[in-house]
Amino acid sequence: xxxxxxxxxxxxxxxxxxxxxxxxxxxxxxxxxxxxxxxxxxxxxxxxxxxxxxxxxxxxxxxxxxxxxxxxxxxxxxxxxxxxxxxxxxxxxxxxxxxxxxxxxxxxxxxxxxxxxxxxxxxxxxxxxxxxxxxxxxxxxxxxxxxxxxxxxxxxxxxxxxxxx
Amino acid sequence: xxxxxxxxxxxxxxxxxxxxxxxxxxxxxxxxxxxxxxxxxxxxxxxxxxxxxxxxxxxxxxxxxxxxxxxxxxxxxxxxxxxxxxxxxxxxxxxxxxxxxxxxxxxxxxxxxxxxxxxxxxxxxxxxxxxxxxxxxxxxxxxxxxxxxxxxxxxxxxxxxxxxx
DNA sequence: ATTAAAGTTGAAGTCAGGTTCAGGTCAAGG
DNA sequence: CCTTGACCTGAACCTGACTTCAACTTTAAT
Numbered sequence: 508x509x510x511x512x513x514x515x516x517x518x519x520x521x522x523x524x525x526x527x528x529x530x531x532x533x534x535x536x537x538x539x540x541x542x543x544x545x546x547x548x549x550x551x552x553x554x555x556x557x558x559x560x561x562x563x564x565x566x567x568x569x570x571x572x573x574x575x576x577x578x579x580x581x582x583x584x585x586x587x588x589x590x591x592x593x594x595x596x597x598x599x600x601x602x603x604x605x606x607x608x609x610x611x612x613x614x615x616x617x618x619x620x621x622x623x624x625x626x627x628x629x630x631x632x633x634x635x636x637x638x639x640x641x642x643x644x645x646x647x648x649x650x651x652x653x654x655x656x657x658x659x660x661x662x663x664x665x666x667x668x669x670x671x672x
Numbered sequence: 673x674x675x676x677x678x679x680x681x682x683x684x685x686x687x688x689x690x691x692x693x694x695x696x697x698x699x700x701x702x703x704x705x706x707x708x709x710x711x712x713x714x715x716x717x718x719x720x721x722x723x724x725x726x727x728x729x730x731x732x733x734x735x736x737x738x739x740x741x742x743x744x745x746x747x748x749x750x751x752x753x754x755x756x757x758x759x760x761x762x763x764x765x766x767x768x769x770x771x772x773x774x775x776x777x778x779x780x781x782x783x784x785x786x787x788x789x790x791x792x793x794x795x796x797x798x799x800x801x802x803x804x805x806x807x808x809x810x811x812x813x814x815x816x817x818x819x820x821x822x823x824x825x826x827x828x829x830x831x832x833x834x835x836x837x
Numbered sequence: 838a839t840t841a842a843a844g845t846t847g848a849a850g851t852c853a854g855g856t857t858c859a860g861g862t863c864a865a866g867g
Numbered sequence: 868c869c870t871t872g873a874c875c876t877g878a879a880c881c882t883g884a885c886t887t888c889a890a891c892t893t894t895a896a897t
Contacts (some may be wrong), residue, residue, distance in 0.1 A: 528886055546893045548844050604780040608773055615769040693856055711863045713874055
């Protein structure tokens with residue numbers, strides 16, 4: 508049973524929306540794999556598109572590549588994740604997002620309490636001392652709250668997907 | 673009328689919570705200034721503490737140093753900002769925070785609609801295509817959603833302020 | 838057979854927001 | 868006067884997630 512027709516790096520780049528350089532980088536970092544032709548060029552199986560979609564979604568939620576690699580390691584590499592897999596991950600991601608929302612809301616509420624005050628006292632100003640906004644482990648060091656994707660210049664995000672996985 | 677007694681870099685560092693290296697960096701970047709002794713050592717006026725408190729608050733809200741510099745440029749350098757100044761800025765910051773909250777809530781809602789689905793279709797998955805989450809200019813490139821302060825290792829944030837400004 | 842497009846590599850560059858270091862100077866107490 | 872700790876500078880380094888570059892090779896179409 509021959510595998511699905513393999514994809515070149517350009518094809519994967521176009522269909523996933525990642526630059527070829529990013530695909531190479533992800534391969535070096537162990538997030539994706541690729542077979543090679545006799546001439547050493549990469550040939551991807553179609554399943555890599557699903558993996559890349561997972562990577563992009565995880566990055567959108569704010570995971571670092573290290574965290575994404577950890578989550579990918581718990582997923583089957585050669586076939587689609589089960590519904591149970593996805594349900595577990597979704598719940599985890601939902602918690603992360605809710606924590607981030609709560610953190611920013613707390614900061615906003617502190618700001619509200621400061622409007623017109625302008626004290627900015629190093630001792631008393633609530634806006635200045637956000638030490639109890641986040642619970643333990645709410646945002647692990649290195650995880651940006653809003654990931655790079657959402658900060659990209661407008662217009663660079665859409666029109667990436669061409670074929671369903 | 674002599675100025676308030678000047679502070680050494682170590683004193684400012686302790687009272688503001690910024691490392692001396694950060695204070696030097698901010699000076700190079702034009703966010704703060706310092707007088708010099710005959711021996712070329714920095715001596716800060718007390719007003720710099722308020723300025724640093726402003727910088728920290730702004731960073732907490734997610735502004736880049738460039739943005740902080742712009743806002744500081746509109747504030748009086750040698751005395752406390754007026755209530756009107758502070759009110760204007762507070763409102764601006766509140767808008768920024770609300771935009772960020774809205775962006776993450778939208779992402780979370782998309783995730784909710786995906787739980788148990790697991791499709792991650794490049795064509796259809798809402799989680800994967802967040803292109804309309806943010807309005808124009810909602811998060812300018814370079815502005816992290818949650819600033820570095822809130823990502824620092826737990827325990828490094830509190831106990832910074834010693835004396836009121 | 839030719840040739841242009843697409844692919845390969847490792848090394849280096851980018852960005853923000855700083856930190857660290859080496860090598861030297863200043864300030865203040867005893 | 869002497870020592871010790873605080874301070875000075877410029878340059879180099881750090882993180883994360885990539886991109887860019889130079890130099891070279893492979894693939895596919897003609």
